[in-house]
Each structure stands twice: as structure tokens, then as C-alpha cells.
Amino acid sequence: MSFIANNIKNVDLYLLPLAAFFLLISSAGTNFFIVISVIISCIYVIKNKDYNVIVEKNTLKLCFAIFLLFLISSFYTIANSEEALGTLKKYLKFLYIPFIYYLIKIKKNEIIIINFFIYGVTLILVLSYLKYFNVIDFNYLYDFLSQVKLTNVQDKIINTRSSIFQNYIIQGIIFSFYSFLCLYVAKKNTSLLYYLLSLLSLCNILFINDSRAAYILIIILAALSLYRIITQNKYRVIILIVFTASLSTQISSNFENRVTRIVDSANLISENNYNSSLGKRYIWAQIAGRNFLNSPILGLGVGSYQESVINYFKDSSPSNFDIYVTNNPHNEFLSINSQLGVFGSILFVGFLVLLSRDSKNNIFAQGITVVVIVSSIFNSAFYDNMLGLFLIIIIGLLYNINKNFKV
Secondary structure, three states: OHHHHHHHHOHHHOHHHHHHHOOOOOHHHHHHHHHHHHHHHHHHHHHHOOOOHHHOOHHHHHHHHHHHHHHHHOOOOOOOHHHHHHHHHHOHHHHHHHHHHHHHHHHOOHHHHHHHHHHHHHHHHHHHHHHHOOOOOHHHHHHHHHHOOOOOOOHHHHOOOOOOOOOHHHHHHHHHHHHHHHHHHHHHHOOHHHHHHHHHHHHHHHHOOOOHHHHHHHHHHHHHHHHHHHOOOHHHHHHHHHHHHHHHHHHOHHHHHHHHHHHHHHHHHHOOOOOOHHHHHHHHHHHHHHHHHHOOOOOOOOOOHHHHHHHHOOOOOOOOHHHHOOOOOOOHHHHHHHHHHHHHHHHHHHHHHHHHHHOOOOHHHHHHHHHHHHHHHHOOOOOOHHHHHHHHHHHHHHOOOOOOOOO
16 A cells, blocks of 8 residues: 555656656647646645745746736736637746746656656657658558547648647757757767767758757757857857858758748748748737837737737738738747737846846756747747747756756
């Protein structure tokens, strides 16, 4: 009986590791383990009366403040109640962060989380290459998973050349962090295997994945890695970065296609044609700017962005109006500024500044901060389901990991 009791007691040790494992495998799995983790963390906080611990970092205080501001804005939002409530639920992630931090702190399971994360992403990395080189017909796998109702993979993922269960943007961002993490682990453990895994994920991003965010992120993380992990000679780092970038531009048709698409999109925008990825982002940024001018102090309220897009096109009503309708501007800075105004923007920027300050002596933590900032520039990161869950897990790690950790 004592064996069973001890095992039940230690189940919560593996909840966050399992959430990390399923990040690129199952949205439902990650959501389930995160929610259970937060509930158990709340129970521990109440039981141990550790109310001060969940706000012992200024960053954690700002998490509560940001969510509180979202909650207050629900009383004046221009959005309908369904949209407001749906958006508020998405930004619950800010409320999760202090409890994720607390659970890792008391369970001291940060190394287990990192190990499980590496296991899960390595599996998807291998599958990504198998799909890209047509070694396996993934249609059978997708059909099977759909029939047994384990997951329902969207057509836009099925039809990509390397995405497995999540879209290429999320997969690319997580691969970027994984490459950085494996390089860090390889240096600490002098492990050839982790050097190889880091290289494989790097090649996947440079030559297979189509995410601009992942491309920018891997360049910044590579620069950080080269300077802090491999060498601290800034001149050698600059030479290595220039050489690597030059090599990748020469041999990566993927990179050439990205640049071509950006140039073509810019040309279309100059002709007032916004029917492209970059063009839509340009329009969404304009709408966010207009929202700020209309309500600079408090914003238009939680969940208001979609309604503001509809209002923007109310007079013109272009024939392709539907392609612009979205509930977020694909940029977290613009999203929060539009919904919460100056107050929300100050809190969010302060949150990121504190993350940067608190990670300055830890290369691994600095990598996490870079991921959070870049993800927020290229996406509404905390609004997004899986990307947001990934971020709250690694933020929890940022404050609990020792810079000399080994796996």
C-alpha cells in the first residue's frame, strides 16, 4: 500500500514533463497536463500557505497584473460576450505562469521537464525528415489517428512537406529552441549525440521549414550560442555568423524562396495589393494602430480585435474581405496594445524587460527570453494555444534552472 501511495504522491512530478513531451504531438495532451498541473499547484499553494512565493518575482506580479487588466477590460470591450470570454480564456496563460513556476520550484523537476521535452521534439524531428523524404506515407497515420479520435490533424498540416501534428510556425519555433538547447547540453555534457541533434534541427529550419519567425529566431540563438557557449571572441563569432549565413543563402533554395516572397509581397503592397501574408500583416498593423488612436489609454477591450477589423472594412467592403478577418494581428505587442492600450503595453513590455534582466547571468535563460520576445513579434504568442503553452513552460524553467545543469 505504501508503494502505491508513494507513486500516487509523485504523479505530479511528471505532469509538466508530460506537457512538455506532447507539445508537438498533441494539443489536447499538453492542455490536459498543463491544466492539471495548475490545479495541483493551486492546491499546494493553499495547503502550504505559500501565497508570497507565487509573487516573489516581479515578473510573476506582472503576470497577475496583465491578466487582471484583461479581466477589467471585459467590462468595456466592444467585442460580443462570446468573443471576449474566448479571448480571456486564452490569456489565462499569464495566470498560469506563477503556478507553473511554483510547481517546478517545489518539485525540483526541471531536468525531467527538459528530458521529456527533448524526447518529444526528437521524435517529431525524426518524423519530419521521414515525411520530407517520403520514407513513410503519413496519410495512413493521419487516417488512423482520426478514426481512433486521438487527434484531428488539419489539412493545412497534412499537406505540408515536413509538419507533423502542429503547424510549421510552431514546429519551427520549437525546433529553434530545441537546437539551442541541444547545443547547450552538448557543450555541458561533451556529447556528440546532442551536437548531432542540434545540427539536424538547424538544417530542418534552414532548408525545410518555411517559418520566417523560426529563421530569425535560429539566427539570433545561433549568435548567442556562438558567443556564450562556443567562444567568447566576438570577432570569431561575427566571422562564423557571416560564413554560415552566406553558405545557407547559397545552398538553401528555401531561403531564396523566402526572400523572393518577401520582395514580391512588398511590391504588391506598394501597388495597394495586400493579398499576401506580408500584406495582411501590414493591414492588421494599420488596424491595430487605428485602434490605439481611438482608445490609447485603455484600449478597446479584451477580444475586440476581430470587431475592429470588421469596422475597418465596413465602408469599403472589398470582395476578398474574408481573408483579412482575424481575431488577432499576429503580433503580441500590437494585440495587447489594441486591447489594453498604454497600460497593457507598459505591463507587457515591463514583463519582457524583467525576463531579460533576470536572465542576464544565465545563457540558457537568455535563450528562453529571446524565444519569448521573437515569438511575440511574429505571432500573438500568448493568444496562440500551443505556442503560448510552450512559452509558459520555458518561462517556468527560466526561474528554476541552474546554469550548470546537466541532463
